[in-house]
Amino acid sequence: MQQSPAQIRHAYTRMRLIREFEERLHVENPKGEIAGFTHLYAGQEAIAVGICENLDERDYIISTHRGHGHCLARGCDPRDMMHEIYGRADGLCKGRGGSMHIADLSKGMLGANGIVGGGQPIALGAAIACALRGDGSVSVSFTGDGASNQGTVFEAMNMAVVLKAPKVFVFEDNGYSEHTGASYGIGGDLKTRTEGFGIPVWEADGFDYFAVYEAARDAIAEARAGRGPVAVLATATRYFGHFEGDPQNYRAKDEVKRFREEKDCLMQMRRRVVEAGIFSESDLDAIDAAVIEQIDAAVASAREGPRPGPEIMLQDVYLDY
């Protein structure tokens, strides 16, 4: 644990924020006020945060359909996100995007993406911009185990190597691609397959924030130094269904329960931080309480947020037409 207490507090807070955001959406969703598909990130917090704690302003990330965690880890405003998920006119995307399309260009967050595999070539393009600026910045794409089989992801890996681009491929193996186990769809294994393209891979336990942070730190340092693309491969699980409403027939009944009890990333982080004497249980409880308050406020304001009207439907197709 070479991180400062301030850094650790920051990371813990972000992870808790994601967790509470998602747990709360899981509670709110069945009430019928939230439209569309909602894919929750709970269980994988250590990955998004372990990666993003290594990034700074100049860097870019691009996310997936399961984007809340990446957005929050990158510093998007949870209130604005909540308004977006509720489809409000003052949401991060004016209610036009919803859960699957949250983006915040001002934070180098190039968007969640409803097309599996859509983001990787886009992130590579941002990496090219980083290389051209020559300021040591990097571009990160998040890719699920299922997404890793999409042709665009392979193309992006290949081209990143060809162009020696400062591109960070984060593979999140959460065991499932919708209703299908990760092991079914992947030919070879993620690590060997990635290395086959000439991309070095750092593996990390995706439940362990410090492991992800350190793997990412080392990997990203390579990319920043101009030594070409790198990959981080982290394994975890998702605590909820593929989308809210998924009956999860493909999953053993107690699977999630065991992960929650034995491996949960927040539980592990708390234990290690407290054992190391960096924070006390009550320090952390205070963070948790503040986060919960923040989420309460976000939900309350989102529920009352302004409904979008016809102007919002028609604007922003073009800058000028």
Add this chain to the structure above:
Amino acid sequence: MQQSPAQIRHAYTRMRLIREFEERLHVENPKGEIAGFTHLYAGQEAIAVGICENLDERDYIISTHRGHGHCLARGCDPRDMMHEIYGRADGLCKGRGGSMHIADLSKGMLGANGIVGGGQPIALGAAIACALRGDGSVSVSFTGDGASNQGTVFEAMNMAVVLKAPKVFVFEDNGYSEHTGASYGIGGDLKTRTEGFGIPVWEADGFDYFAVYEAARDAIAEARAGRGPVAVLATATRYFGHFEGDPQNYRAKDEVKRFREEKDCLMQMRRRVVEAGIFSESDLDAIDAAVIEQIDAAVASAREGPRPGPEIMLQDVYLDY
């Protein structure tokens, strides 16, 4: 050389047929009677023939934009092909397809394909049909070094492993992808990258018919036995430009000359067959002469072939509409 004289004669004849077909097109092309893009296969004959000599009627192949060699190796009629290349109403595809779209379904030849990377998923579909029939048949796709970077090719490799399909990936590294060297566009190397998907790779010198034949024999036996997809990686060169008319500015002046003089597949095959006492020089000369006569006849008849009219333009969009 475990092949019978009859087999060797067959293979040699096919290779010579491809060579003469292509050399002749190179001569005819500037005369202006042949329309469209023509991509010649000369130089790579040992690959197409080394693979196809291992196939039988039940099997499938799919080709690329550089398709003449694969078609002839698979037994398509050179006269019908020539008529097609000249755009005649009685060509293999009624003059609708041309050089880039020659297909002969009756021979399990699923078509040349103008879209780089288009064929590999299609060949995998045929492999599924093979598996369902359960008769030990296989489906072969030919893929250039350049094409190997197309997302569809990666997807097909991955899915072939997932489905344990009897699919044979033949990679032909001829050193160039249009005007760009093969080394530029490929991240990692073809062998490691393919193995990363869990596909075993047999390498062979693509100028050496026997080497390709034997690699393919062993690889295809695995696929026929139901042990999943395999790959054959063969290296050679193309003797002509990317397409007829290419000034080849990307290529050292004497590059082809050296390959022709030092490695030519027909030259090598002749030498080995004669040295082994299987055929005499004059036996082989006789084959060559017969092939040249066949090509002369094909060109002569193609030049006079019937021109297609409006009915041909309008037919065969659908079976029934």
Add this chain to the structure above:
Amino acid sequence: MAVMTMRDALNDALHREMERDERVIVLGEDVSGGAGGTSGSRDAAGGIFGVTKGLLPRFGDKRVIDTAISESCIVGMANGAALAGLRPVAELMFADFVGVSFDQIFNQMAKFRYMFGGKAKTPVVLRMSMGAGMNAAAQHSQVIYPMLTMVPGLKVVTPSNPADAKGLLTQAIRDDDPVMFLEHKALYARKGEVPDGDHLVPFGEAALVREGQDATVVAIARMVPFAEKALDKLEAEGITCDLIDLRTTSPLDEETILESLSLTGRLVVVDEANPMCSMASEIAGLAARKGFAHLRAPVQCVTAPHTPVPFARELERLYVPGPDRIEAAIRDVLKEG
């Protein structure tokens, strides 16, 4: 006749055709579901909308093939399997995913037969869910039939009710040409009477859903029940229209449209697509080319705006052409001429 949902009618057609012809196979992401999962179930999904439910237990995993997320490969495999003698029914979960598989649709399956001199047969059915109605936002809500209809070599099917869904899917599977089969996701739960046993609806024959005097209304998929709603209201005032459900956009039943137009002289086209180069444009153009002699008023097109599909409930509702806009267009078409 039994009353069932469109989902069940489609499922029934798939079961029947797989039973009838062992060359029929089904492939796509989660068409069964559960492979590699921890529950042991191999019919955990049956397609995300449940349309392929029960097929794997009945027909086995050689004929009901779960795939990785590789849509180009899914469609390409269907193409190759068809060339090799099978009759694949491939699934793209969402029609929007034609984006990642478009080459295999537009340059491959559509063109094989023509390019290959009439020797190839590519009896692929590509099923996909389309349309707005679930607030699935811009990348999961498009109706994409115009961009498929324009491609020579494809047939394009857009059922609006359970009976047609069964009859058209059966026809699609038995058809020897590539068929794009577009299932509107807001119609899966629509119920209706469905003929028992074999039921086929031929392609290129629009249905005259209602007969009337005052105008011709042409609609597609979900726009058909919406148009019916509008007509219910207008009929109370004595305004009656022919309502034509296209059922297939390619082949397009020009005769039925033109015949109706020759009687009414007025045309309203209702299309959930964006306006440019839409089916609405096509049919309005048809009227200008071949129906001009009968046309008594400007054609009215009711379409989505030239925008992506927005997410929020309020926005999606504004986006989709609904009964109110259809009603207004019919009133407009009656004003002039």
Add this chain to the structure above:
Amino acid sequence: MAVMTMRDALNDALHREMERDERVIVLGEDVSGGAGGTSGSRDAAGGIFGVTKGLLPRFGDKRVIDTAISESCIVGMANGAALAGLRPVAELMFADFVGVSFDQIFNQMAKFRYMFGGKAKTPVVLRMSMGAGMNAAAQHSQVIYPMLTMVPGLKVVTPSNPADAKGLLTQAIRDDDPVMFLEHKALYARKGEVPDGDHLVPFGEAALVREGQDATVVAIARMVPFAEKALDKLEAEGITCDLIDLRTTSPLDEETILESLSLTGRLVVVDEANPMCSMASEIAGLAARKGFAHLRAPVQCVTAPHTPVPFARELERLYVPGPDRIEAAIRDVLKEG
């Protein structure tokens, strides 16, 4: 003014804009060429049609980027580079290759700005060669502007001559929205006067190439010179027409078309696309919707048939709408009403 080919006019615009704005980058297969080759040249191709010739020696390989054959990645990279502040000009050698990259066009670049609440800017130019004329057969000869025109968020440009090519490409590069730039391959060698220095042609303003009395002829890209040929012949007989070169199909200059139609009362649309959901359909539909009051005869659409593009010279010549068919359509439109 200098007389030059369309190829050179495009090359000139690229040089000027890369010089002017260092955020402009160029990427695609063989946009320079020669990387990894044995000749040592790094400008061995300059694009397969030579349009990007000379850019790499001038601007270096950080701004002129050769890629592998991975079109989804090419377009995706352009999208990402644009989001990150660059102004990429990406090349698809052939417009037909939208097939393998369609998602990045249709679901990504076109929708970012809208989906992301107006915060994204995606100033990508996607250049591609289109059209028949080289006997390149079904997968290398399509004009694909209808399927791009229908997509909200895209602008679609179709120059017919060197001056417009320069002016429209300059505009495209300076434009903040994604632009599909379609270069007809049969026009690369077309010569014409081209303004020196900065030259911009705004989008959405069609050109009235000829003025006449008897009918309105609307044409796109290569169809413009073909229509001129037809008009040359008819003018000798005293038949004169307005000839409108659309220049951009999105935005579409409806005003110019409708104004001309209000004077002539007769409309012929010439479109190299297949007929269904084409620009011809769109404009015929426009006439039925908004030009009906002026329309005196059925609209005539001159398009390719509903078939893929055939290979043989005789067949391609039959496929492409040529001066003879345009002339016949103009004669037909004058017959009635």
